[in-house]
Amino acid sequence: MSRTLVTSALLYANGPLHFGHIAGAYLPADIYTRALRMAGEDVLAVSGSDDHGVAITIAAEKAGEDYASYVAGWNARMRETFAALDIRYDIVSGTSTSPPHADLSREFFERLDANGYLKERTTDQLYCATDEMFLADRYVQGTCYVCGHTPARGDECPSCGTWIDPLKLKEPSCKICGTAPETRSTTHWYLDLPKLRDEKIGAWIKGHEWKSNVAGFIENLLEDVPERAITRDMKWGVSLPASVGERGEGKVLYVWFDAPIGYISFTKELMVERGTPDAWKDWWQSEDTSLVHFIGKDNIPFHCLVFPSMLYGAKDGYVLPAHVPANEFYNLKGGKFSTSEGNAFDIPNFVEQYGADVTRFYLCSSMPETADSEFSMELFIQTANTALAGTIGNLAQRVLKFIDKNAEGKIPAIHDDHRAEMDACILNECGAIEDPVEHIRAFRFRRAAEAIVQNAAVGNRFIDQMAPWALRKEDPVKGESSLATLCEWLSWTARWMAPIMPTKAQELWSMLGQQGQVLDQPAPGLPRAETWRTLRAGTPLGEIVAMFPRLELPETE
The missing domain is CATH 2.170.220.10 (Methionyl-trna Synthetase; domain 2)
Known part of the structure; x- marks a missing residue:
């Protein structure tokens, strides 16, 4: 059985995460993992902290802390930030605390030496x-x-x-x-x-297909x-x-040597916790595994040359990376994000003010995929108000509020006389439709975000063209069919949104009266006229809420 092992660069335990880190290695890994799982694939996601190195010892000594306590504090902050942004891994560990790590690192040393x-x-x-x-x-x-x-x-x-x-x-x-x-x-x-x-490794690198910037x-x-x-x-x-x-x-082993071994150590640690201690080999020593490293461009040499050399040189059946979708730098105010220089946001506080999914969507839509990009507070607010509130949120409100008021708050039925007309209109005449998951699989995260909004705009054009408020008086049966079609479109929108905006996708799914978790639904792909309708007519809607309240620029001092 094929499987995908996703890793994110281990955070150096010497400071807090900033948006440069998140957009570079952590959010894309989370989105990718969610998308593949919706597509029915077997995925394991691993990350944590890189706890060793000179910079850490100097900073700990300056802070008057012992090394272990110092890195434990930053590891805890990392987990807090992941939780705030709903970024999830199967395990988040640390190279100084993972039980198998020291022995495994020494084993690599001895194998490389013996070979x-x-x-x-x-x-x-x-x-x-x-x-x-x-x-x-x-x-x-x-x-x-x-x-x-x-x-x-x-x-x-x-x-x-x-x-x-x-x-x-x-x-x-x-x-x-x-x-x-x-x-x-x-x-x-x-x-x-x-x-x-x-x-x-030289021939492997030359013969491998890499992302363009890599x-x-x-x-x-x-x-x-x-x-x-x-x-x-x-x-x-x-x-x-x-x-x-x-x-x-x-x-001691140099930090750049033991850090990437942490990916394997953490996998072994997880499998012990699960009661299947030998299962780590299925992920690291099986040809059926596709190994994907999410990193920033400064880590390209280590993940494309050094770590693959270590994996090969150990001569123990380790798989080499299948993909290294490294991102470029994500900047702020024309310079790099820097928490030490005050050129960054406190992420948990930012998320508390603006919301996790809005933040996730904006970072995804501005991700530095093949060139450096920049965070802009003005564009963040504009994206929240135009793309999210004005397009996706507006569609949900227009449809569901109208049904709640005029159709007994239940999903209307599609009538056979109108099915072909409705399908032709929304699937062929209201604009291009793209599959966000396919873009995610190809590491086109920005395009995936654009596709979600583009697809929602198709629904808005459909409602303008059908005008169900007018059909309610002129042809109420056709009006019901148009509203049934729009509910179906919203259910697709929720599933398209799920990898990038999981909480808002679940909110929309629940407003449609659907049970269970939207992320447990299969990846929708593209709608086909013969099969795309799945909702049950008469299903009561859930509580209807404003998905994306409009935001205002913060006042500047």
Whole structure:
């Protein structure tokens, strides 16, 4: 049986989620998962937090917290944000808390080593004699040797973007105590990406079908592939396997190495919770699995080159990614979202004010699929009032309020004499109809959002053309048939909406008097004249409410 394994990039547990994260990796994964499940497919969705790394240890020390408590706090905030936006996964875990993670990460190390894909090398590194520790990249700062910017971190210059060699920094200093470090030798292990490229992954990348913006990014990725260190001199992280002996003391696996293994660890954790501990293999070691990574473009090298190299190099039957629908950057006010710089919204508060589904729809409709895009509060309000309230909400109100007042609050019957006329009008004469789920399956999320509104506009044109308020006096039987047709259209609209706006879709489904969860209904596809009508005449409507209240721009100070 075929299955789809959906992952979202693990959030670095060093700050809150912002809309850039949500539009980039988390909302599209949720929408995609819901759509595939409505299509009857077997889907597993996995995400969580990346809990290790230098940036976390520095921030925790600055905050006066122990590392575990610090990442646990941000993991909890992540879950709160997911709940506010109704973003759901089968499991949300963390690389420092998932029970299988450390052992599995060490197993990957040992397998790669045994298969000849790791190189052990002794190199020089900056060492702080005062704090008695080697200085991993972000523990050192100095003057950039390329552009002269001060301070430049030990991994990257914030001014010119150069990837920094800490040993070349001018006037380096320890970020903890401020003293000048000395140079000492240390041993580390490196992943032999050139060998993995030449043996398998290079040909796989070239022969794979990628999303257009991903293909453009990785065109030059294979030309200059370096060996990458996979260990660090630190205390916080996954310790090295006992098999390396004393050489591994005081060292941990580099965060970029153990983080993607978290996808597998979390799957194993979930299957243990479900009482089927070996079932994780069905998702990770079966040719029937389609692995889909939702990420931002800054993670493309890791998910298109590094992690596939690890999966292949382990030689344990792991599947390679089928799709990596990376999004570009989602910006605010012409710059990147940044919670540290105050260039972001508090998402739970934003959702409390404007609603989860309105927020989800706008983010979907403005998603940075193949180019950077930008959040605009003005366009958010316009979208809520025009596309949602003015098109979808207006259709529901016009139809259901009229039936409630003039048709005993029950779904009217379609009369055989009018069936062909009604079908021809709404299916062929009131505008183009598209299947949002098909767009979602092809990672065209913006087009899926547009299609929902476009399809609702078909219903509004139909009601204007049929004018049931006039037919009520001139030809009441035909009027009933037009209203029955509109109720059917609303039931399709609810199902089309469900992956993107699950709560509002359920609201509309219930207003039509339908039982159960709309997300449990099959994906509707496109309506066909012979089969598209499914509602039972005489079904009482539910409580009719305004789906999308009009919004106002917030006052600016």
